[in-house]
Every structure is written in structure tokens, then in C-alpha cells.
Amino acid sequence: MSKDFYYLAANNKKATFDYFIEERYECGIELIGTEVKSVRMGKCSIKESFVRITNGEVFIYGMHISPYEKGNIFNKDPLRPRRLLLHRYEINKLFPRVTQDGYTLVPLQVYIKGSLVKVEIGLARGKKKYDKREDIAKKDQKREVERDFKLKMY
Numbered sequence: 001m002s003k004d005f006y007y008l009a010a011n012n013k014k015a016t017f018d019y020f021i022e023e024r025y026e027c028g029i030e031l032i033g034t035e036v037k038s039v040r041m042g043k044c045s046i047k048e049s050f051v052r053i054t055n056g057e058v059f060i061y062g063m064h065i066s067p068y069e070k071g072n073i074f075n076k077d078p079l080r081p082r083r084l085l086l087h088r089y090e091i092n093k094l095f096p097r098v099t100q101d102g103y104t105l106v107p108l109q110v111y112i113k114g115s116l117v118k119v120e121i122g123l124a125r126g127k128k129k130y131d132k133r134e135d136i137a138k139k140d141q142k143r144e145v146e147r148d149f150k151l152k153m154y
Helices: 013-018 033-040 088-099 129-153
Strands: 006-011 019-029 050-054 057-061 082-085 103-113 116-126
Touching: 006 033, 013 019, 013 103, 013 116, 013 129, 019 088, 019 103, 033 103, 050 088, 057 088, 057 116, 088 103, 088 116
Parallel strands: none
Antiparallel strands: 006 103, 019 082, 019 116, 050 057, 050 103, 057 082, 103 116
């Protein structure tokens, strides 16, 4: 049994703040050779990206992969839409949920698993302003408890 090598290339922290993530899916991504090299170097960003289902295929838009320095003519547009690789039954399950009001697909992280580049996407429902305030209050409260605990230890 071989151990898979995981390397986190990009993370979308804002997604968990802005959305309730209800389901998570691991999917492959269709990349060109120089793009894979850039992702391996960690030159990838998914902060402003989003996922859409069009004509039975899943695409990620706004994902920025910096051009590979030694790639010259083989480099592609850094912001081009890229196809995500999901099973047909997963796409058929996601499509009716995404067409509902308030649901969307959000990229959560890009990582390397073994020798493959994977994207974790989440079926998400948008948070209201008061939900975000509750999260901030919980985080502050947790930080206070940890600070008090740390002071008591010394």
C-alpha cells in the first residue's frame, strides 16, 4: 500500500467565511504541462474563482495559474476556464441542487495528490450578515479562552 503525497497548492479561506459548505467533492482538473509545473511550484490562486456547470461539464473560472518561467511558447492564458473532471453521476446529482436558489459551487482548495493535481469543490449556501457576525464572535471567544488558558499555564 503506497502512501499518497499531499501538497496544498492553494487554499480558499474566504469560502468557509462566506458560505456554509454542505458537501465536498474531490475532482481532477484538465491542465496543460506547463500549468502543472506552475501548480507544483505553488503559483496558483483560487481566491476569486467560481465553478459552473455548462452543457453537462463542470468548469472553473477565474483560477489564476502563473505562467511557467521556462515555458515560453507553451504557456497558456493564466485565467482561462479549466474543465474539472467529475463522474457523470456526480454532475447529475449536483446540477439540480445548483439550480436551486442560494446554492453554488465553490472551489475550496487545490492540492497535489500523488502525481495528480486535484481540486476540492464544495456545494455551498451563502451566509447572511448575521451568520458571519456569529462566526466572528465564536472565533473571538475561542481566542479569549485560549489566551486565558495560556496565561494560567505560566
